Amino acid sequence: MLAARAVRIDPEDPLAGLEVGEVPEPERPEGWAVVDIRAAALNHHDLWSLKGVGLRPDRLPMILGCDAAGVDEDGNEVIVHAVIGDPDAGDGDETLDPGRTLLSELHPGTLAERIAVPRRNLIPKPATLSFEEAACLPTSWLTAYRMLFTRASLRPGDTVLIQGAGGGVSTALIVLARAAGLRVWVTSRDPERGARALGLGAHEVFTSDARLPERVDAVMETVGRATWKHSVRSLRPGGVVVVSGATTGDDPPADLTQVFFMQRSVVGSTMGTRGELERLVRFCAAAEVRPVIDSVRPLAEARSGFERMLGGEGFGKIIFTVG
Numbered sequence: 481m482l483a484a485r486a487v488r489i490d491p492e493d494p495l496a497g498l499e500v501g502e503v504p505e506p507e508r509p510e511g512w513a514v515v516d517i518r519a520a521a522l523n524h525h526d527l528w529s530l531k532g533v534g535l536r537p538d539r540l541p542m543i544l545g546c547d548a549a550g551v552d553e554d555g556n557e558v559i560v561h562a563v564i565g566d567p568d569a570g571d572g573d574e575t576l577d578p579g580r581t582l583l584s585e586l587h588p589g590t591l592a593e594r595i596a597v598p599r600r601n602l603i604p605k606p607a608t609l610s611f612e613e614a615a616c617l618p619t620s621w622l623t624a625y626r627m628l629f630t631r632a633s634l635r636p637g638d639t640v641l642i643q644g645a646g647g648g649v650s651t652a653l654i655v656l657a658r659a660a661g662l663r664v665w666v667t668s669r670d671p672e673r674g675a676r677a678l679g680l681g682a683h684e685v686f687t688s689d690a691r692l693p694e695r696v697d698a699v700m701e702t703v704g705r706a707t708w709k710h711s712v713r714s715l716r717p718g719g720v721v722v723v724s725g726a727t728t729g730d731d732p733p734a735d736l737t738q739v740f741f742m743q744r745s746v747v748g749s750t751m752g753t754r755g756e757l758e759r760l761v762r763f764c765a766a767a768e769v770r771p772v773i774d775s776v777r778p779l780a781e782a783r784s785g786f787e788r789m790l791g792g793e794g795f796g797k798i799i800f801t802v803g
Contacts, residue, residue, distance in 0.1 A: 481505055482802075483592035484782040485543045486530050494530035495790065500782050503543065506588060506596040513552050513599045515560060518611035519776075520590045521547035522785050522798040523619050523648065524727070525582065534585050544584050545591030549605055549614035550802075557605040559761065560590060560597055561754045562618045575751050582619075582751065591782060593802050603758050606765045616771035616797040617760060619751065620648030624656055624700075625760040626752035627722045632698040636661030639696040641714055643667050643707040645677040645685070646795045649724065651772040653700050654680045659767045665696065667707065676795055680772060698722060705729030712738050712746075720745040772796030 481503060488497040508514050526544045529535040535542055546562040564587055565580030567573060574580055583589045583597070605614045627649075628634050634657070642653045645668040657664045658681030666682040667690070668674040674685035686692060688707055695716040701707065704726025711721050712735045723746065739746065752760070763769065774794040777785055778801055785798045 481593035482779055483543045484545070484779065484800075485541045485591070486535060487541045489530065489532035489535070489537055489540070491531045494527055495783065495786055497530050498783060498786055499541070500780065503541075503592065506592075506594055508596045511599060512596045513602060514594055514596050515548070515550040515552050515558060515602070516594055517548050517550040517590060517592060517802045519549050519615040519802070520545050520779070520800050521615045521619070521648075522789055522800065523547065524725075524789070525619065526584070526591070527786065527790060529584060534582075539586065542584060543588035543590075543592050545589035546583050546619045547615050547617070548590035548595065549611045552602060557607075557611075558602040559605050559614050559757070560595070560618060561601040561603060561757050562590075563751050563753070564598065564601070567753070573753055575753060591779065591800060593779070600754065603754065603761065606761060608765050609761070609770075612773060612776055612799045612801065613771050614761075615799060616648070616773065617764070618757060620797070621652040621656070621771060622752040622757050622760055623724050623749065624649050624652035625763070626756055627700055627724055627749045628653065628657055628660070628662075630752070630756065631722045631747050631749045632700075632720050634660070634662055634698055637663070638698065639663040639665065639694075641665045641667070641692070641696045641699045641711070642682075643688070643699065643701050643703045643711060645673040645682075646670070647702065648797050649702050650700075651680060651796050654682050655769055655772065656763070658682070659763070659769045665692065667710070673795065695719065700724075702726075703728050705732040708732035709735055712744060715742070715744045717742045718744065720747060722747055722749050724749045774798050776801060778802075
């Protein structure tokens with residue numbers, strides 16, 4: 481079968497380790513199911529894997545990909561939940577299982593014609609979502625959902641600042657926050673991306689270091705070093721910064737005086753549970769929310785999709801189709 485996989489690690493030239501070609505069919509352990517993939521989405525996680533972050537050389541070659549939607553062995557249209565973990569080990573939350581992994585870290589990922597996953601990791605795909613739309617949800621959109629509604633506990637009428645516009649998580653944050661009745665502010669250094677953020681539903685767009693008209697209830701932080709000081713100081717007293725990434729560096733000055741004196745909270749967030757994915761899918765269906773898709777291409781042309789992401793050219797999700 482056709483698949484895109486990491487065959488070696490190169491932090492300086494990650495695409496040098498990308499191979500698109502024929503691989504063996506997936507093995508199916510007891511309690512697992514095989515899914516025929518119809519669409520899979522690309523994530524920055526896949527580029528980080530090619531750089532050796534979260535993927536050890538002794539696990540190569542490894543099929544990449546966390547997101548997918550397809551058809552199971554019984555003919556059901558399904559969405560694949562990417563977190564492989566034990567909810568009991570995480571006190572009911574598989575993302576808190578110390579041994580949890582994502583697809584493509586220990587087990588083969590979704591950028592393939594077929595994949596084997598635990599049956600628990602399959603949820604029904606509603607007919608209202610296309611395979612391409614459904615494939616966007618399990619990683620960046622689920623991450624955004626958990627950040628907004630589980631970790632920040634935001635409510636309609638609250639104000640949220642989203643650092644950066646254009647990536648899969650940030651576009652998901654904008655769309656979900658607006659649909660949930662939040663006041664949505666976004667930062668961007670790129671006027672074109674800022675304009676597109678407004679088109680998605682953001683109420684205001686500011687430059688990355690702008691003084692805001694007022695302090696916000698929560699900041700969604702995926703950028704890291706470049707925006708950290710702005711994030712902390714943009715919060716109201718008692719507000720929360722939710723961190724799910726650090727693309728510009730993970731070691732900014734902590735600004736601890738601002739944290740303790742203003743009683744601000746900093747919380748981490750990674751992926752989401754199967755239950756949160758089910759609620760996200762219901763939310764999208766009920767609110768007629770649809771993921772933002774940058775481009776769609778066949779899996780055989782996966783390299784061009786990786787190149788587009790690496791070059792920072794996309795806005796929304798890059799999708800690969802199979803069949």
